[in-house]
Amino acid sequence: MTRQPHLRLLIAAAALAGLTWFGRPSRGVEPGGVQIALQTSARTSDSGEASSSAVSVDQSQYVGVAGCAAANCHGRDGSRGVLGSEYSIWIQDDPHARAYTDLFNETSQGIAAALRLDKPAHQAKLCLNCHAPQSDPPFDGPVAAHGTLLDGVSCESCHGAASRWLGPHVRRDWKQKSPAEKAEFGFRDTKDLWVRGKVCADCHVGEPGRDVNHDLYAAGHPRLFFELSAFNANIPAHWSRDADRRREGSDAASSFEAKLWEVGQVASVEAAVDLLIHRAKSASEDIPAFASGGDYPHAETIAVWPELAETGCFACHHDLSSPSWRQSRGYAGRMPGSSPWQSWLTPLLSDVTTQFDGGSNPVASLASEMAKPYPDRTAVVSLATDAQRQLEQLGQTINQQKLSSDQVAALLSRVAQHSPDLAAQNWDAATQSYLALVALHQGLTDARGNRNGVPEGHDRGINNRLEEVLGLLAFPAGADSPGSFNADTTQRLQERLQAIQQSLSSGR
Numbered sequence: 001m002t003r004q005p006h007l008r009l010l011i012a013a014a015a016l017a018g019l020t021w022f023g024r025p026s027r028g029v030e031p032g033g034v035q036i037a038l039q040t041s042a043r044t045s046d047s048g049e050a051s052s053s054a055v056s057v058d059q060s061q062y063v064g065v066a067g068c069a070a071a072n073c074h075g076r077d078g079s080r081g082v083l084g085s086e087y088s089i090w091i092q093d094d095p096h097a098r099a100y101t102d103l104f105n106e107t108s109q110g111i112a113a114a115l116r117l118d119k120p121a122h123q124a125k126l127c128l129n130c131h132a133p134q135s136d137p138p139f140d141g142p143v144a145a146h147g148t149l150l151d152g153v154s155c156e157s158c159h160g161a162a163s164r165w166l167g168p169h170v171r172r173d174w175k176q177k178s179p180a181e182k183a184e185f186g187f188r189d190t191k192d193l194w195v196r197g198k199v200c201a202d203c204h205v206g207e208p209g210r211d212v213n214h215d216l217y218a219a220g221h222p223r224l225f226f227e228l229s230a231f232n233a234n235i236p237a238h239w240s241r242d243a244d245r246r247r248e249g250s251d252a253a254s255s256f257e258a259k260l261w262e263v264g265q266v267a268s269v270e271a272a273v274d275l276l277i278h279r280a281k282s283a284s285e286d287i288p289a290f291a292s293g294g295d296y297p298h299a300e301t302i303a304v305w306p307e308l309a310e311t312g313c314f315a316c317h318h319d320l321s322s323p324s325w326r327q328s329r330g331y332a333g334r335m336p337g338s339s340p341w342q343s344w345l346t347p348l349l350s351d352v353t354t355q356f357d358g359g360s361n362p363v364a365s366l367a368s369e370m371a372k373p374y375p376d377r378t379a380v381v382s383l384a385t386d387a388q389r390q391l392e393q394l395g396q397t398i399n400q401q402k403l404s405s406d407q408v409a410a411l412l413s414r415v416a417q418h419s420p421d422l423a424a425q426n427w428d429a430a431t432q433s434y435l436a437l438v439a440l441h442q443g444l445t446d447a448r449g450n451r452n453g454v455p456e457g458h459d460r461g462i463n464n465r466l467e468e469v470l471g472l473l474a475f476p477a478g479a480d481s482p483g484s485f486n487a488d489t490t491q492r493l494q495e496r497l498q499a500i501q502q503s504l505s506s507g508r
């Protein structure tokens with residue numbers, strides 16, 4: 001596998017930092033010919049696939065993107081701004097539009113072969129539930145009853161299955177309806193940041209029926225490592241980013257970035273906890289046929305227990321050396337050699353909660369149970385259910401507030417203060433603190449209204465240091481992991497992070 005997903009995120013994250021100073025990311029248009037060729041072959045192979053499994057009557061169904069693409073609906077050419085051109089922006093520039101066709105590429109074929117799937121990736125629900133969903137959960141709809149697979153991750157994947165809202169949403173009274181009334185038609189309110197965070201996390205972290213587990217990773221799937229504010233900035237917006245901010249009131253720009261970051265932290269962990277509950281409850285005790293040489297169970301998603309992908313990847317995947325910097329670093333309260341649960345998603349959760357209840361960690365007990373070699377499944381379900389309830393409450397509380405610039409500045413300085421410790425833990429925690437600093441600082445820079453969004457003086461200095469941090473986090477050429485992450489990298493990261501912290505507190 002030659003792709004470097006992590007590196008790509010980091011580059012993408014740099015683009016986030018540069019969103020307003022270097023202009024928007026360039027438009028990467030797919031060569032049309034390739035897409036059309038794929039579409040033809042896909043149509044042929046899907047035609048025999050219409051499955052007989054029943055769709056429950058009260059569940060909304062997907063109608064397909066064709067219903068949105070007309071020039072007088074969402075298919076304008078963009079010359080008069082984004083409004084009305086949502087389809088055109090998505091089909092030309094949005095990576096989601098090629099999520100299905102990517103299931104034909106070499107990496108996907110390699111994954112299907114390594115897993116010994118009994119059908120190609122582009123027909124396996126295991127992949128389609130995220131790359132070309134045909135229904136909202138619980139995914140009991142038929143595979144490709146109509147040619148909507150080609151849409152990949154399209155309008156309905158985020159805005160909700162449209163069979164019941166397509167008609168009503170073009171009527172005049174639709175705009176008068178409240179989000180709750182719209183939800184009754186199966187329409188999701190993506191303006192609501194908590195809803196948005198959960199929608200993205202359902203695929204980018206996972207949920208029951210959508211599971212990139214270690215089997216898929218070991219077979220070659222790029223690592224999922226989601227952070228809402230970076231990912232939100234990295235899809236070409238088919239909506240007005242200004243309108244997104246304006247909803248936040250007086251300190252709109254800083255409040256928006258900070259809330260999006262906070263909500264993203266909480267929504268991601270909530271999704272991981274949801275998936276954990278599912279695995280703990282329904283993973284079979286039997287060793288799947290796969291282990292003894294059979295096919296992967298019918299290319300449907302399965303729950304595996306215990307699931308390696310819940311542990312930080314680089315806790316297992318690293319060199320062995322003596323003396324080891326990990327031994328001198330210590331294990332942050334864990335037993336030496338135990339598993340760090342969700343090291344990508346959880347390190348900054350206490351920074352989010354400080355504002356509300358002095359920095360409690362809603363997943364602390366769950367993480368200790370999960371750090372045991374054989375976590376108790378019943379205990380896990382009970383701890384996780386409790387954590388999920390707290391996370392849901394926290395997400396909604398954050399969502400309801402509007403943050404002043406002063407509050408955001410306080411949050412930024414808290415994260416900056418914490419970041420040298422996080423950088424000492426591992427690459428995951430270091431990178432999450434980098435992304436947090438970028439998001440929070442970007443919001444404040446925007447709020448200060450620097451001319452053309454170009455950061456000046458002090459802001460520019462902080463941006464330069466953030467770029468140095470990024471340089472230290474990037475993977476070495478040809479590697480798919482931070483191979484050289486060690487005591488030396490840690491120290492250099494800490495120096496830069498401390499400089500950022502000082503610069504923030506002195507205002508220089």
Ligand code: HEC
Pocket residue numbers: 005008009095096098099100102129130131133153157158196199200201202203204230231232233234235
């Ligand atoms: C139905 C599942 C699904 C949902 C919902 C979803 N995504 Fe994605 N997303 C994907 C898949 C699959 C890909 C990979 C597409 C490809 O390249 O083949 C992707 C790719 C991306 C990428 C590009 C990543 C990269 O490394 O280049 C970004 C950014 C992104 N999504 C952001 C978001 C955001 C923000 C949301 C919520 C508003 C969201 N996604 C909702 C499935 C989803």
Ligand code: HEC
Pocket residue numbers: 003005102103105107108109111112121124126127128129130131202203204205206207210211212216221222223224225
């Ligand atoms: C839980 C949802 C989910 C499932 C299940 C899933 N994927 Fe993905 N896949 C994603 C997301 C999200 C991305 C984008 C990752 C990123 O860049 O952050 C992605 C990226 C990819 C990519 C890289 C796309 C590129 O840009 O080249 C390939 C290839 C891929 N997936 C293949 C598969 C195959 C094959 C399967 C089934 C065996 C599968 N995926 C199952 C969510 C999923």
Ligand code: HEC
Pocket residue numbers: 065068074086087088090096153154155156157158159189190191196235238239240
């Ligand atoms: C990856 C998730 C995702 C996909 C796919 C997606 N959208 Fe969106 N869409 C959003 C988000 C997030 C917003 C911004 C919040 C909002 O205005 O609802 C948005 C906003 C919009 C808006 C603006 C609403 C307003 O009041 O300004 C329209 C219209 C829209 N999308 C239509 C579409 C259409 C049509 C498609 C398919 C061609 C599509 N979307 C695909 C996530 C998505």
Ligand code: HEC
Pocket residue numbers: 214217218219220223308309310311312313314315316317
């Ligand atoms: C508890 C230990 C453990 C954790 C945690 C773990 N892995 Fe693995 N991984 C393994 C083992 C064991 C193998 C099989 C190695 C072999 O067969 O030589 C493996 C194999 C792989 C492979 C196959 C290629 C290779 O270089 O070995 C990839 C890719 C991979 N893991 C990615 C990941 C990712 C991504 C994560 C985090 C989401 C992760 N792993 C977490 C133990 C782990």
